[in-house]
Amino acid sequence: MTRQDAQGFDLADPLARFGDAFDLPKGVIYLDGNSLGPAPLKVHERLEKVSRHEWGEGLVRSWNSARWIEAPGRVGDKIAQLIGAKAGEVVVADSTSVNLFKLAAGALSLRPGRKTLLSETGSFPTNLYVLQGLTHLLGDRAQLKALAPAEVVAAIDEDTAVVVLTHVHFKSAQRWDMAAITAAAHAKGALVIWDLCHTAGAVAVDLNDIGADLAVGCGYKYLNGGPGAPAFLFVAERHQALIQSPLWGWMGHATPFAFEDNYRGASGIRGQITGTPPILGLAALEAGVDLQLEADPARVEAKGLALADLFIAEIESRGADPALKLASPREAGQRGLHVSFSHPEAYAVVQAMIARGIIGDFRAPDIARFGFSPLFLSYAAVWDAAHAMADILAARAWDRPEFHARAAVT
């Protein structure tokens, strides 16, 4: 493919207009939106409005007048539209880790008599940490089985309360088949919690269509909600009457402002909230989600996969360094929207690209990871990034002694 071909794709791209909606520095090709999404231009004015007008002028009155109190549910309802959930099934609260703790304990409450939490090794580790912490806390009332991904499905059994899986792997981008796994778990009476951190805003999913039970996800990747944005959680409507969060707090109470001494959880998704909602984070997240809602999720996914395919093809067409290996599924349908390569000098490769304004990610020990966020990346930019990386691989700066000498002092 020539650069002109890539430009031709851009001219025909119905998502191209979103490129102007983000605040990205000139000269930067940002292939790390899967770690921290860039700032939507509108988020700056939104934050200024919250800070100066709602907080500064409105003061405490803004809990009602600026509808702060509704923000967790309102933004949750918007995220629901992106992942095939209904209004009232998603709420924004806490971090992904804390939300997983709530839902994993909640899943045990939905499956009394079952003790096993089943999950995968080698995925983004906070999920295993949360489950390890929960089982440590619960002692002999719960146990964690963490198996290699290939062994997970066969291990679902009559003692499995819940299977916890990350839909799109943080390094390889390998996707689980959500429908098939959910069906397999349900066949054994187990529930599934899907971690949608690399899914929401990227890969088109329809939680209700596949009969999903529970899900968590973060706000700061493809939802472009800002650094450490609050996270979301999903509880299918059919589970809401029975699930119990272990984190009982005043904002999850049926009548928070009655200041009763005894907890009575709110019905519906609000029962999953604990403390006072983080309004600044919610405001930024809402700006990111609002932008995402303007794009068709199927188109978003298709473009992201096409960008990734282009990147792989251009790198490989340049006669790749034999040490460079694709560490993601070659078939687009098996992937999320990022691509990883392994290379013994992956760290040096990523640093050299950053020096040229192309921001990707190094993941120890030898992975160079690149995310293809469809809203702000053009085909031409991805073409440029691929050829820059091919140039860097061809130049092999790391073979020259002065490279390591320089690296040692900087």
Add this chain to the structure above:
Amino acid sequence: MTRQDAQGFDLADPLARFGDAFDLPKGVIYLDGNSLGPAPLKVHERLEKVSRHEWGEGLVRSWNSARWIEAPGRVGDKIAQLIGAKAGEVVVADSTSVNLFKLAAGALSLRPGRKTLLSETGSFPTNLYVLQGLTHLLGDRAQLKALAPAEVVAAIDEDTAVVVLTHVHFKSAQRWDMAAITAAAHAKGALVIWDLCHTAGAVAVDLNDIGADLAVGCGYKYLNGGPGAPAFLFVAERHQALIQSPLWGWMGHATPFAFEDNYRGASGIRGQITGTPPILGLAALEAGVDLQLEADPARVEAKGLALADLFIAEIESRGADPALKLASPREAGQRGLHVSFSHPEAYAVVQAMIARGIIGDFRAPDIARFGFSPLFLSYAAVWDAAHAMADILAARAWDRPEFHARAAVT
């Protein structure tokens, strides 16, 4: 006292200069900084810098270049200076409720063999909710005793793992004697968790001086950290090696970026962090804390108590409505920095004051609550507020039928 006397106090007030450091609407007397502190003027530019420069231009690089990753500990160290803690004993994370869950479970881990969590009824209820949720989760491995405040101390016994008390009561402002309670608990081998929501930035405390074990507190009251600001928690250095948070997440791992499958908690206070830090909330909180650090805590407390005394005295000197009763301790040393009155028409009184630009708080069923944040309130403003309230009480608008007719339609 005349208004001129009050103005004389302002002229002599070493904290008066802080009045210009806050963004408060003209004509408003804000007596609700104990619910949501107002915006420091500098917070607006700080948020704009984070949004446009650090997030917009710096993108993912700002985790290091803008020191985002250090923010929970850095802001924690600053809060430590306000509450008599050492660097490394305080961290900013999550909400007050979630932090209490972590420390209450952590206290059980520090006192194996003891099952009782002891707390008070009638205080801000999220604390009881959190403890109820934790004991519900742990089944017969823990129990909650929630007693009337007067019965708490006598109930500390050999089975008490931890006593959970709110230092300054959210309605009455009644203070616990932190030193005496802590000593009484230690005498029985129990720990104490202090809730400092209405204390930090208001009442001068010295956690290490009194041998405090554990504490939590919120960022959005007297620390002026913004709506839903992240909360803080304190773990005395001597407990840090053994305490275990039940919420294991990647940011509390000894080496988060090694992506190991097994949790190894970070040593020190960082082991109390769970998910990715909320950078926008932390930035706003840091601006509020930075301002607070410029004031001497003892002076802050003394002025707040003097303002409250002035308010009580002026209201009462006007020949108070006999239905108006002080619902806070009369003696300043027994109080935090807010004052509550009970009145059968408290709701109407608070609404009438708000209509005159004096923002206080109604707390069901019959409490009018007024906070006296020392950094931005002048003696003259408090004098004005007291006389406005006395006027409203004298006018007795609620005795006229048209008042209720109007209230019914608005």
